[in-house]
Each structure stands twice: as structure tokens, then as C-alpha cells.
Amino acid sequence: MGLILDSSVVIGAEPGRETVEKRIDRSVNAKNDQQAALSATGRTELVHGLHRAPTPERRLRRERFLNEPLADLTIYPYARETALRVGEIGGEQQTRGVVIPFADLPGGATAWAPKRSARTVNVRDFERIADLQNVKI
Numbered sequence: 001m002g003l004i005l006d007s008s009v010v011i012g013a014e015p016g017r018e019t020v021e022k023r024i025d026r027s028v029n030a031k032n033d034q035q036a037a038l039s040a041t042g043r044t045e046l047v048h049g050l051h052r053a054p055t056p057e058r059r060l061r062r063e064r065f066l067n068e069p070l071a072d073l074t075i076y077p078y079a080r081e082t083a084l085r086v087g088e089i090g091g092e093q094q095t096r097g098v099v100i101p102f103a104d105l106p107g108g109a110t111a112w113a114p115k116r117s118a119r120t121v122n123v124r125d126f127e128r129i130a131d132l133q134n135v136k137i
Contacts, residue, residue, distance in 0.1 A: 003028060003036045004076065004111035006104070006120035007045040010038075010066070020069035027119040036119075037074035039082075041106035046070070076110045085109035089129055100128050108132055 005027060013023040028036050038046075046066055053059035076082075086105045089112075093100055100108070104122065108129040111118035117133035120126050 002113075002116040004107060004116055004118050005036055005038055005042065005073075006107050006118060006122060006126070007038075007042040007049075008121035009119055010042075010046060010070070011049065012121050013065075020065065024069065024073075035074065037076055038070070039076050039107040039110035040078040041103070041110075043070075043075050045103065078106055078110075081113075082106060082109045085112055093128055098128050100125050105129075 005024065009023060009027055010020055012018075013020045018026075024036050050059060050062045050066060053062050086109045089109060090100060090102065090105050104125045107120075108118060108126055110116070112129060112132050118126055126132060
């Protein structure tokens with residue numbers, strides 16, 4: 001089974017409690033998933049955070065923090081099927097009065113594909129995506 005890591009899994013390692021590598025390994029081992037990956041939007045969120053760094057030193061630290069451990073991860077593209085699923089999930093849930101933050105929809109839709117699951121710190125929003133297998137880290 002493939003594993004789509006939400007950006008929150010990677011971001012949670014930054015304060016120094018755990019390395020990104022250990023966090024990814026722990027995520028993969030939690031359910032014996034075979035391959036960890038990021039959605040294109042998850043990678044975008046991480047790069048966005050890098051460029052929002054308040055100081056050049058913090059930016060350099062974030063860049064080192066992100067680039068090496070994530071270099072080998074597969075990035076699933078934001079493709080037509082994903083775009084359709086994002087619109088479907090978001091629209092259906094909103095008509096029910098359930099609002100899923102837009103930033104979480106593309107990652108969830110990427111993980112929604114057959115034989116994939118999502119790993120996140122933000123279970124609340126991901127649980128709102130029907131039929132998505134997700135596990136809190």
C-alpha cells in the first residue's frame with residue numbers, strides 16, 4: 001500500500017524532537033506501508049514554509065531540513081483525476097455543512113486513490129474525506 005505523507009508529518013519534526021528520516025520511518029512502520037510519498041501540494045506547502053522563514057539562518061536550516069530527507073520521496077502530481085476528486089470531495093462536504101480546509105483537499109484526494117493511505121498529524125480534517133484510510137502519526 002502506498003502512503004501519502006501530509007506536510008504536517010514533516011513539519012512536526014522541525015522543532016528538533018525527531019529527524020525527518022525517523023518521522024518518515026515511524027510513519028511507514030505504523031502500518032507496514034511499502035512506499036512513502038508526498039502529494040505535489042504537500043511539497044508545495046513545505047517549500048512555501050521554507051520561503052516564509054523569518055531570517056536567512058532559519059531559511060537555510062529549513063532548506064537543509066527538507067531537501068536531503070525528502071530527495072528520494074516520490075511526488076505524486078496534481079493530475080486531472082486528483083483535481084476532479086478535490087472538487088467532488090470539497091463540494092459534497094460543503095453542501096453538508098462540513099468545511100475541509102482547501103490546503104488539505106489535494107493531499108487527501110491524492111491519498112484517496114486505491115491502495116494508498118494518508119499519514120497526518122491533522123486527523124480532524126482528513127477524517128472528513130469519506131473512504132480515505134488515514135492514520136494519525
